[in-house]
Amino acid sequence: MELADKIAAELILEVRRRVLVESTPRIKKCLDRLSEDQIWWRPNAESNSIGNLVLHLSGNVRQWIISGVGRKPDTRTREEEFDAQGPMPKEELWSILATTMADIESVLDSVTAEQLVTRQPVQVYTESVLSMLVHVTEHFSYHTGQIAWITKMITERQLGFYEGVEL
Secondary structure (H helix, E strand, O other): OOHHHHHHHHHHHHHHHHHHHHHHHHHHHHHHHOOHHHHOOOOOOOOOOHHHHHHHHHHHHHHHHHHHHOOOOOOOOHHHHHHOOOOOOHHHHHHHHHHHHHHHHHHHHHOOHHHHOOEEEEOOEEEEHHHHHHHHHHHHHHHHHHHHHHHHHHHOOOOOOOOOOOO
16 A cells, blocks of 8 residues: 555545544534434524534535535525524434434545545635645534533533543
């Protein structure tokens, strides 16, 4: 295996680890601890609820990975993610995110080293596939942190992300 192929494989492994193995279960843990009213709570009109953030993450991943990297049609309506007020059954909200996570698997499986440096349109930008994957990973982690913080603030409890892990 050439060095470029090894680097591509490591990048895809890291995207999977950070988005699918680490962040997505953390979001699920937060949703499980909250009522539907708490999921849709906003501290003020200019802030987003956890529900908005989950819809936003799903929309972002669909646009940047499934459409941008995978070249599927872009059907995202970004403003709807933020305009949603809920309540929506948390099972439905979780299903939207879980389906998106399942859908990116085949796209990630197909990324090659050569593809990483190709530039493709996404949103209003033209980005390399490498840039798209890095963007989604950091964006997903950023909002996962917000979801965790809001959950801890509402429940006044630790989330136990590292329970049983010797750090």
